[in-house]
Amino acid sequence: MVHSARQSRVVRTTLLTATAGLLAAGLTVPIQASAAPEPPPDPCEGAQTFSEADRLAGNCLPGNDVARLFQAPDTSGLLGVDEEAKSDNVRVLANIPKQGAFAEESAYNSDLAFQGRYAFAGNYNGFTVYDIAQPTRPKVVSQVVCPGAQGDVSVYGDLLVVSVDAARSDDSCSSEPDSATNADAWEGVRIFDISNVRKPEYVAAVATPCGSHTNTIAPGPAVKPGKSEGKGNGKGPKGKVQDLYVYVSSYSPNAAFPNCQPPHDLISVVKVPLKAPQDAAIVATPVLFPDGGNPGLGYSRQTSGCHDLTSYPEKDLMAGACMGDGIVLDISDREAPVVTEQVRDEENFSFWHSATFNNDATKIVFTDELGGGGAPVCNEETGDTKGANGIYDLGSDGQLELKSYYKIPRPQSNTENCVAHNGSLVPVAGKDIMVQAWYQGGWSMFDFTDSENPVEIAWHDRGPLSDERLVLGGAWSTYYYNGHIYSNEIQRGFDVFRVDDRRIAGAEKVRFDELNPQMQPSYPEKGKPGKR
Template sequence: MIRRFAGPAAILLSLLVVLAGDTYEMDRGAEPAAAAVPPPAASPAADEIFSSPNLRQMANLPKGARVSGINTDLAFRGDYAFAGNYDGFSVYDISDPNAPEVAVQVLCPGPQNDVAVHGDLLFVGADSPSSDSDSCAGLEGVKIFDVSDPRRPRYVAVVPTECGAHTVTLVPGKGADRSVYVYASSPCMDPDDRITIVKVPLNDPAAARVVPAAGRLTTGDDAMAAGCHDVTAYPEKGLAAAACVGDGVLLDISEPAAPRVIARVRDDNFAFWHSATFNNAATKVVFTDELGGGVGRTCTPDTDSHRGANAIFDITGQGTRRKLEFRGYFKIARHSAGNCVAHNGSLIPVPGRDVMVQGWYQGGVSVWDFTDSRRPEEIAYWARADQSFIGGSWSAYWYNGVIYSSDLQQGLDVLRLDDPRTDPARTLRTDHSNPQTQNDHNRWCCR
């Protein structure tokens, strides 16, 4: 039985689990579109930065002396970015993207300390076991911090969850329900593993508890048989997409405490379903394949372009009859001798187009357009020739006009994208962003 992770990312898992809902077997002969951006003319030297002309670095903020573990994911609120790492989390002041600063670093060890923020609360997922419930170190489950003052985070509570919390996703309560629901995911191999749902009363977060009997995702009498690596929710659309042990899953989350499986899909080219992103209209889902578990060298000439890639699915049908229909793959065309694979990203809010920025570990940061689901193309890239055993961009997200990339070893990179195809997004603003809780860009305002 494999229960825990070995290394900084997911272990390769080959088990295909049976999930409730409809299954769509894709046409595995479809060819990915070639990237439109040419690769660098020569092999870069160690630590050399190389990029397309339309994407440049604005700043780099090293992770700091107190952080020895690798950096992980990002979340945003106002002028602050919250960055997880294996030692705890950092809070960055990003009021000036050209000169970000470390506001505070909190020591709270545990893999992988995935982060999400809602109002004055920060949620941190811990994936390692501990019997210590009185201190931060080693706690397993969902840790809650008060960040009403982002420079002075205050530990509130931990909610222990079976099999830990490798990733956390937030879904706000509906109507009079003044709660936020935390979907805690961890793709363990036990038969009874599942997405654990934690209900957090906003007026008393210390009273947060696991929702009884809500961990199994059901349709009728069938149940989900194994856990998921990550869930991306789109509450305004009542949908979520889950990257599970052997499947991509579309969920109905109109009742946040009781999600239901609508459809599922499998792909023989996928080694490990890692994460998901909707387009803004929620008519498409991009699933990522973490081939090599985040440590493999999978952007090589001898690795098939369908493997370690993104897979694009159109959502067809209505209501409980919706299906996931495969349309195409996208993988960066640049070869890398380092660990390189599709990882975390978010939409760039370009009106009328489907454009995504994404981290590829040592493959760097890629901006790509999937408006035509069958013919996605890369429109920009930025990378650092990192010689570490494992390094590069864990996640790359768009937030208020710029791109922030969490580099495993090198800290926070801030990038500026100048391209007529994406420039309309430069003026759109939001007051928060959890990339795994998408919101409608049509509600963003301008500055």
């Protein structure tokens, strides 16, 4: 999500109207009756001060006024609280509600990663391991309580990497919330040994500048016995990968935060020796925007770091969504990524949030998380080009060209936070198809083989969590893995779906041993699908 969960970083007081109560520490919003003839007050009007880390607050910066987001039309005729709707080709297979230490409303479910028969689900209070060998009957294997906010997860071999984007008193799982003004406070990435998924072991922690909002991984080059490491994508013949690289994205520096100083135009590169993960450490902090990035032109946020990165190790590529900028990077040297292309959309993109390559890396779908994931922007008032996906062709010359926008066609109510969020490819040979979360807009599967004319294939939606207040909820991450769709719903828990449609025929035969949607694998473009 756009906001960092580091509420402890608030060093100024947020003074907003009741309509925009979501911007402050309170995590729900009272909604005014839509029948009033006068528009609600402008939440950005007046002498207000705030921390950019607060939810939505950064959108009140010049050029990012979101007052109109609270002028959504009356949508009382849409789905009621907890009602469900879906396309005819979707089957709802299972749901496991949040439980234990994750049951409370403020314990948000977040990202997902997969390995074999297991799904690893992040939460602001830690992570859960699910056994998905029987998709109709998923089971909780273990739950690790280790608070820290964000909970972005990546898995590789016996290791699980978890992002912490909130100042803590120390790096332990028993730490307490701290102030980012404290130089001794900790935030960054935690590393767990998951060789025994029933008893994950906490093995390492690495503090990173401004914490870790998200993390993206890529294996180092494969090394033959007796050979030294070099550049490459980790697929050397008969070689063995020795190191895992973790690319840490974070943003919103502040002069008052000793460990998060402006301008913060960088990412952190953490090297994790696979045989000695306890020795994980930062090996580089490359500056991606030596000229400062987007200064906040037009509709866009100012760039002060990256929100998310997606690696494609087999092609030595990475795409970055960095607040006011979208970028492409060469990662052939894992410790020295180089920006090769940079684009902006000052008219329609407020906050570049995430990126997904198509299978042959000739396209990138960038998402705009307008409103920080906490606003109702799936409505006629906001339109279909804001809070949407931007579909770009990536030419052989490395240049990006915007071809179209895609946004779900179903308007949502005033009490539903809805905007483009996390998704992944559906591995259909010769086609470009993606499934994607839209918070309380549910999820959508769409075909963007024709970059200029994306078409929806399937969808699922629930009504709001409340018809009286905006409760932060909905699908945070929705991914396709080995024949099924898995979704981590912020409040309602872990969902499993199946889509039966001839347009994705063959996708179920493509099997991955491991899937991190922010580290894309390739799949066969033609011929018989095989295991990867």
